[in-house]
Amino acid sequence: xxxxxxxxxxxxxxxxxxxxxxxxxxxxxxxxxxxxxxxxxxxxxxxxxxxxxxxxxxxxxxxxxxxxxxxxxxxxxxxxxxxxxxxxxxxxxxxxxxxxxxxxxxxxxxxxxxxxxxxxxxxxxxxxxxxxxxxxxxxxxxxxxxxxxxxxxxxxxxxxxxxxxxxxxxxxxxxx
Amino acid sequence: xxxxxxxxxxxxxxxxxxxxxxxxxxxxxxxxxxxxxxxxxxxxxxxxxxxxxxxxxxxxxxxxxxxxxxxxxxxxxxxxxxxxxxxxxxxxxxxxxxxxxxxxxxxxxxxxxxxxxxxxxxxxxxxxxxxxxxxxxxxxxxxxxxxxxxxxxxxxxxxxxxxxxxxxxxxxxxxxxxxxxxxxxxxxxxxxxxxxxxxxxxxxxxxxxxxxxxxxxxxxxxxxxxxxxxxxxxxxxxxxxxxxxxxxxxxxxxxxxxxxxxxxxxxxxxxxxxxxxxxxxx
Numbered sequence: 001x002x003x004x005x006x007x008x009x010x011x012x013x014x015x016x017x018x019x020x021x022x023x024x025x026x027x028x029x030x031x032x033x034x035x036x037x038x039x040x041x042x043x044x045x046x047x048x049x050x051x052x053x054x055x056x057x058x059x060x061x062x063x064x065x066x067x068x069x070x071x072x073x074x075x076x077x078x079x080x081x082x083x084x085x086x087x088x089x090x091x092x093x094x095x096x097x098x099x100x101x102x103x104x105x106x107x108x109x110x111x112x113x114x115x116x117x118x119x120x121x122x123x124x125x126x127x128x129x130x131x132x133x134x135x136x137x138x139x140x141x142x143x144x145x146x147x148x149x150x151x152x153x154x155x156x157x158x159x160x161x162x163x164x165x166x167x168x169x170x171x172x173x174x175x176x
Numbered sequence: 177x178x179x180x181x182x183x184x185x186x187x188x189x190x191x192x193x194x195x196x197x198x199x200x201x202x203x204x205x206x207x208x209x210x211x212x213x214x215x216x217x218x219x220x221x222x223x224x225x226x227x228x229x230x231x232x233x234x235x236x237x238x239x240x241x242x243x244x245x246x247x248x249x250x251x252x253x254x255x256x257x258x259x260x261x262x263x264x265x266x267x268x269x270x271x272x273x274x275x276x277x278x279x280x281x282x283x284x285x286x287x288x289x290x291x292x293x294x295x296x297x298x299x300x301x302x303x304x305x306x307x308x309x310x311x312x313x314x315x316x317x318x319x320x321x322x323x324x325x326x327x328x329x330x331x332x333x334x335x336x337x338x339x340x341x342x343x344x345x346x347x348x349x350x351x352x353x354x355x356x357x358x359x360x361x362x363x364x365x366x367x368x369x370x371x372x373x374x375x376x377x378x379x380x381x382x383x384x385x386x387x388x389x390x391x392x393x394x395x396x397x398x399x400x401x402x403x404x405x406x407x408x409x410x411x412x413x414x415x416x417x418x419x420x421x422x423x424x425x426x427x428x429x430x431x432x433x434x435x436x437x438x439x440x441x442x443x444x445x446x447x448x449x450x451x452x453x454x455x456x457x458x
Contacts, residue, residue, distance in 0.1 A: 001341045001344040001421075003411055003414045003415055003419055004411050006344050006347055006348055006351070006421070007351060007407050007410050007411045007414065008404075008407050008411075009348045009351075009352075010347070010348040010349070010350070010351025010352045010354075010355065010407075011351065011352070011355055011403050011404070011406065011407040011410075012403070013348065013349075013351075013352040014351070014352040014353070014354075014355035014356050014359055014403070015359060015399065015400065015403055017352060017356055018356050018359050018360060018363070021356070021360075022360070022363070024363070024392070024395070024396075027388050027389055027392070028388070038392070038396065041396075042400075045400065049404075057345065057348060061348070061349065061352060067312070068312050068315075068316055070250075071250050071253050071254045071257075072254055072257045072258075073254070073257070073258055073261060073301055073302070073304070073305040074261075076304070076305050076308040076309065076312075077218060077304075077308075078214055078218065079218065130218075131265070131297055131301070132261070132301060133261065133264070134264050134265060134267075134268035135268075136264075136268045137264045137268065147389075151389055154393065155393070155396055155397065155400075158393070158397045159396075159397055159400040159401065159404075162397065162401055163400075163401060163404055
């Protein structure tokens with residue numbers, strides 16, 4: 001692993017952990033899950049910027065911390081807490097690479113949405129398989145999943161566009 | 177200004193220096209034992225196995241000298257969700273868990289299907305949660321983050337033969353832990369900057385999530401950008417010093433496996449295998 005990848009992984013993982021510690025990464029919502037989260041966004045951004053391995057590692061570190069600090073039974077299961085998080089960055093990376101040629105912005109937004117949905121879907125699927133949440137009880141989580149995906153897309157576009165200095169005419173920051 | 181004091185209120189890791197048997201264990205043996213016990217908990221679904229596991233986990237607490245109050249500190253905030261999930265499990269679980277076809281139904285009405293399997297699932301899930309809560313507390317209260325990182329690295333070293341980046345992974349963890357306080361300070365500065373420009377960072381409240389999300393963006397985006405900028409500096413510094421990781425690197429701390437570490441590990445291994453191999457009827 002080149003130095004660049006190691007450092008970017010460490011730095012973005014630090015943000016994911018910090019968002020958890022400060023509770024800033026949790027947005028309280030009125031449903032069973034209790035919180036919408038943006039803690040998976042560093043994994044998406046890592047995947048987009050430095051490739052699938054970096055994205056997977058950031059997700060793995062985020063998952064490990066979410067397992068060790070979990071306050072709900074769902075994430076006190078190592079498989080539910082860690083495995084889906086490895087996939088966030090991988091899905092985000094391949095979405096971004098696939099769509100980059102069409103439109104950079106669209107690719108970034110899509111990577112945010114896909115990475116976020118990968119997190120939600122795989123966590124819920126494993127929670128369902130491990131019988132932690134009944135399938136019927138997952139319906140109220142759908143609006144939250146959509147909201148998380150939109151927030152992740154906005155942050156991904158804002159951060160990566162600003163970082164890469166993509167020319168955007170009217171100014172990238174204002175669009176967001 | 178108190179709400180912006182982030183860096184002061186952050187404690188990384190929850191280490192309690194108590195010098196107990198579990199504290200003094202070699203981090204490699206401790207991590208392996210932890211993983212084995214987590215596997216045992218995750219894969220046992222019967223009442224009897226979970227009763228045994230509960231006993232074992234609570235019996236381990238005195239070995240760490242950690243006050244039980246500390247070990248169970250995560251339980252109270254989680255209680256509402258645990259109870260809610262239990263209620264859902266009892267109401268909706270049709271079959272296919274543990275007892276399988278041996279479920280005895282209480283009543284059925286539309287999608288609601290209440291049976292003994294649902295009850296067993298609810299009780300076992302709650303027990304598992306308590307077991308894992310105590311076990312992770314034991315690990316995090318008795319091991320410093322440095323020990324955890326070093327232990328993980330040493331455990332993964334054999335995989336380096338297959339090009340698995342064990343050393344790099346440990347370095348990544350170290351960098352992450354090193355930067356958390358820095359970013360906390362950075363976040364504090366960004367918050368103050370935004371508030372001084374009239375930003376409303378939003379109060380807490382379950383029904384204000386749109387406002388909260390909107391308030392979050394002017395904090396998160398600058399935080400990411402400043403983090404990436406710091407990353408560039410660090411990359412430059414490391415490359416300028418010709419950093420090469422991996423093979424041949426020595427450590428400041430050298431781990432030595434003592435006899436009691438090996439014995440403790442074997443005891444845990446024997447227990448886990450016994451619990452998972454022998455079927456418990458109830």
